Amino acid sequence: MNANFRQRLQRAWDRTGSLVCVGLDPDLKRIPAELRADPQPILAFNRRVVDATAHVAAAYKPQFAHYAAVGAEAELEATIDYIRAKAPDAVVILDAKRGDIGSTAEMYAREAFDRYQADCVTVNPYLGGDGILPFVNRAAFGAIVLCRTSNASAGQLQDVDVAGEPLYLAVARRAAAEWNPHQNLLLVVGATYPEELRMIRSAVPDIPFLVPGIGEQGGDLAGVLAGGLAADGNGLLISSSRGIIFAGGGEAGAIRAAAEDLNRQINALRKSA
Amino acid sequence: MNANFRQRLQRAWDRTGSLVCVGLDPDLKRIPAELRADPQPILAFNRRVVDATAHVAAAYKPQFAHYAAVGAEAELEATIDYIRAKAPDAVVILDAKRGDIGSTAEMYAREAFDRYQADCVTVNPYLGGDGILPFVNRAAFGAIVLCRTSNASAGQLQDVDVAGEPLYLAVARRAAAEWNPHQNLLLVVGATYPEELRMIRSAVPDIPFLVPGIGEQGGDLAGVLAGGLAADGNGLLISSSRGIIFAGGGEAGAIRAAAEDLNRQINALRKSA
Numbered sequence: 001m002n003a004n005f006r007q008r009l010q011r012a013w014d015r016t017g018s019l020v021c022v023g024l025d026p027d028l029k030r031i032p033a034e035l036r037a038d039p040q041p042i043l044a045f046n047r048r049v050v051d052a053t054a055h056v057a058a059a060y061k062p063q064f065a066h067y068a069a070v071g072a073e074a075e076l077e078a079t080i081d082y083i084r085a086k087a088p089d090a091v092v093i094l095d096a097k098r099g100d101i102g103s104t105a106e107m108y109a110r111e112a113f114d115r116y117q118a119d120c121v122t123v124n125p126y127l128g129g130d131g132i133l134p135f136v137n138r139a140a141f142g143a144i145v146l147c148r149t150s151n152a153s154a155g156q157l158q159d160v161d162v163a164g165e166p167l168y169l170a171v172a173r174r175a176a177a178e179w180n181p182h183q184n185l186l187l188v189v190g191a192t193y194p195e196e197l198r199m200i201r202s203a204v205p206d207i208p209f210l211v212p213g214i215g216e217q218g219g220d221l222a223g224v225l226a227g228g229l230a231a232d233g234n235g236l237l238i239s240s241s242r243g244i245i246f247a248g249g250g251e252a253g254a255i256r257a258a259a260e261d262l263n264r265q266i267n268a269l270r271k272s273a
Numbered sequence: 274m275n276a277n278f279r280q281r282l283q284r285a286w287d288r289t290g291s292l293v294c295v296g297l298d299p300d301l302k303r304i305p306a307e308l309r310a311d312p313q314p315i316l317a318f319n320r321r322v323v324d325a326t327a328h329v330a331a332a333y334k335p336q337f338a339h340y341a342a343v344g345a346e347a348e349l350e351a352t353i354d355y356i357r358a359k360a361p362d363a364v365v366i367l368d369a370k371r372g373d374i375g376s377t378a379e380m381y382a383r384e385a386f387d388r389y390q391a392d393c394v395t396v397n398p399y400l401g402g403d404g405i406l407p408f409v410n411r412a413a414f415g416a417i418v419l420c421r422t423s424n425a426s427a428g429q430l431q432d433v434d435v436a437g438e439p440l441y442l443a444v445a446r447r448a449a450a451e452w453n454p455h456q457n458l459l460l461v462v463g464a465t466y467p468e469e470l471r472m473i474r475s476a477v478p479d480i481p482f483l484v485p486g487i488g489e490q491g492g493d494l495a496g497v498l499a500g501g502l503a504a505d506g507n508g509l510l511i512s513s514s515r516g517i518i519f520a521g522g523g524e525a526g527a528i529r530a531a532a533e534d535l536n537r538q539i540n541a542l543r544k545s546a
Contacts, residue, residue, distance in 0.1 A: 025377075065373065065380035071388060073346055099370050099397050100338060101424040104298075107338035115344060124372050126399045126419055128426030146399055151374040153401030156447065160440065162433045167440075174429065217374075 005142040005184040008091060008119060009208065012058045013234045015089040019270070020263045021059035021210065023095070023241025024049065024079065025066045030242075032250040042067070043075040047082055049245050052256040054087035056263040059237050061210075064096035080116055091237075092118045093210065097146065098135070099124030105134040113141045120144055122188060122210070125171050132179045139182035145175050147200060150190025150213030168196065169203055176204040186210055189228070191219025191238070198227030201235075208235050214262070215243025225269040233273075238266060278415040278457040281364060281392060282481065285331045286507045288362040292543070293536045294332035294483065296368070296514025297322065297352065298339045303515075305523040315340065316348040320355055322518050325529040327360035329536040332510045334483075337369035353389055364510075365391045366483065370419065371408070372397030378407040386414045393417055395461060395483070398444050405452045412455035418448050420473060423463025423486030441469065442476055449477040459483055462501070464492025464511070471500030474508075481508050487535070488516025498542040506546075511539060 013019070026042045038044040050060070060083050067076040080092055094116055098108040105123075112121035112135070120142035123135055135143035148158055148168040158168040172187055179185055187204070189197045191213035200209070209228055213219035221238070228236050240262055248254020286292070299315045311317040323333070333356050340349040353365055367389055371381040378396075385394035385408070393415035396408055408416035421431055421441040431441040445460055452458055460477070462470045464486035473482070482501055486492035494511070501509050513535055521527020 063373075063377060065371075065377045065384060069380040069383040069388060071346065073344065097372050097397075098338075099372065099399075099419075100336075101422065104336060104338045107342040110342040111338060115342060124370075124397050124399050126372075126397050126430055127422050127424055128429030128431075130424045130426040146372075149374065149400050151400055151403045153403040156401030157399055157440070157444070158401075160433070160435045160443070162435070167430070167433065170433070171430070 004139050005119060005182070009142070012089050012091045016056065016058045017267070018056050018058045018263050019234065019236045019238050019266050020057055020259060021061050021093065021237040021239035022049065022053050022057045022244055022259060023212070023239050024060055024062040024245065025241040026245070027066060028070060030246050030250065040075050040078070042070070042072045043078050043082070045250065046075070046079040048250070048252050049255055050083055050086050052252050053244065053259040054090070056259050057087055057090050059091040059093055060087065061093040061095045061239055061241075063241065064094060077116060080118065091120065093144065094118035094121045097122045097124050099127050099131050101127060102130040102134060105131050109134045113138065120184075120186070122146065125175070129179055132175070136179060136181060136184050139184055142184040142186060144186040144188055144210045145171070145179065147172050147175070147187040148189050148193055148196045150192045150217055150219065154190065154193070169199060172200045172204050172207070176207050180207075188212065191221065191224045192217055194220045194223025194227055197224060201228050205231065208237065210237045210239060212239045214238055215240040221265060222269055225266065225273050229270065229273055233270060277412050278392060278455070282415070285362050285364045289329065289331045290540070291329050291331045291536050292507070292509045292511050292539050293330055293532060294334050294366065294510040294512035295322065295326050295330045295517055295532060296485070296512050297333055297335040297518065298514040299518070300339060301343060303519050303523065313348050313351070315343070315345045316351050316355070318523065319348070319352040321525050322528055323356055323359050325525045326517065326532040327363070329532050330360055330363050332364040332366055333360065334366040334368045334512055334514075336514065337367060350389060353391065364393065366417065367391035367394045370395045370397050372400050372404050374400065375403040375407060378404050382407045386411065393459070395419065398448070402452055405448070409452060409454060409457050412457055415457040415459060417459040417461055417483045418444070418452065420445050420448070420460040421462050421466055421469045423465045423490055423492065427463065427466070442472060445473045445477050445480070449480050453480070461485065464494065464497045465490055467493045467496025467500055470497060474501050478504065481510065483510045483512060485512045487511055488513040494538060495542055498539065498546050502543065502546055506543060
């Protein structure tokens, strides 16, 4: 177990020299045919991805729906075990976007940290602090609060004007000030909205961001680096899922090349920033 | 499978004459000792609850975290099968508060409706319509969108002023107007805020509400009925979890009495409304 999540994340950045987060969104329809015959096809595919990317991954992010839809909880557990063995420096993010009242949020924290043994979990702020604090009460684990998401309709709620600023900025400020007792809170900020990302970075300079939306969603990598890096040159976990794991139809060499290429692009932009 | 969720809900109200929703939030620490020895203690307890309440339950609402935290997905599946056999008129709500981008929301819809065979699922509006529509695209199933929740910090986001009205009212209006193609959308409105509930009912007269917060959370039943009934005398599913299932320490007679008592109170208030 981690002593402290924030130190754990720093170690991941330091030891891998990478900001890449590999999203594990396995889709049985897209898994290569030779692995679909495996009794645990999702696990077999995830092992391939982890083997091909462990040298350039600061984090792995299994997306819960892709396991829950097909009853693959045991494969999710085994995937996380495999990450620990093969990529011990990488942080494991359970991307489940939990959000419920306090007593139920406690149960979800048990699920993420005790059952699945993830390091941190994505959570939704719509219920306010009651629904967040159970995930950050233990300094050894972290929570990643949805702030400005990467999807097309994100602005319907997140951009509403609240006393002169968009709601997502109010969420970022409140998260930093009230929901971060152990410096173990991060924010989700989509790569598809680099201008919003820049504004959030100005508002909360020390909070790390998980940045989805690179790859199939078409996010702006240069804009993310220019606007999102923290003062120490870290502060970001840039997540790509389908763009890495289904590269070349899910062939190991293509997966490796896609992850290395993303890492190279990011680090070149980081150097010039 | 249902032909149409809205008709399915109407049938549940008509045949049971009840607005009661029984929340299935099993907690191993509170399950009676004689059932904890069962190889499937959660299922054994839920069977007891369903047997004791089927005659007065318009709906059952298993709360996902209570299964996920302990790896009890198979017991959740078997619980829903048991409800179908013993309470065929009752609607089954998977209370999982899903909220993610469109392609992932599709996977969660498959989880709720295809894997667990629930009739509807609770969803979070923070991502906007992209995250809601995959749950309402099939008229046979429904979605229940979080609007004004029952917890103490609910107002931190939900009450922010948006052009002169609270965000939760904007969510209610948008849900009714844009996210309800098959009249299969409901809203979550907590019993602990009866004044807010009354305002939401005025804004969206035809949308059914799922109302948690009765029982241990201290919600105001008279206020809920006075402010929340639809014009036809229905329009509400009033949910109690711990107040029913752990009545008398989880003894069958006490569970039955608690459910009947809640149903009696509600129907007395409904008659006088």
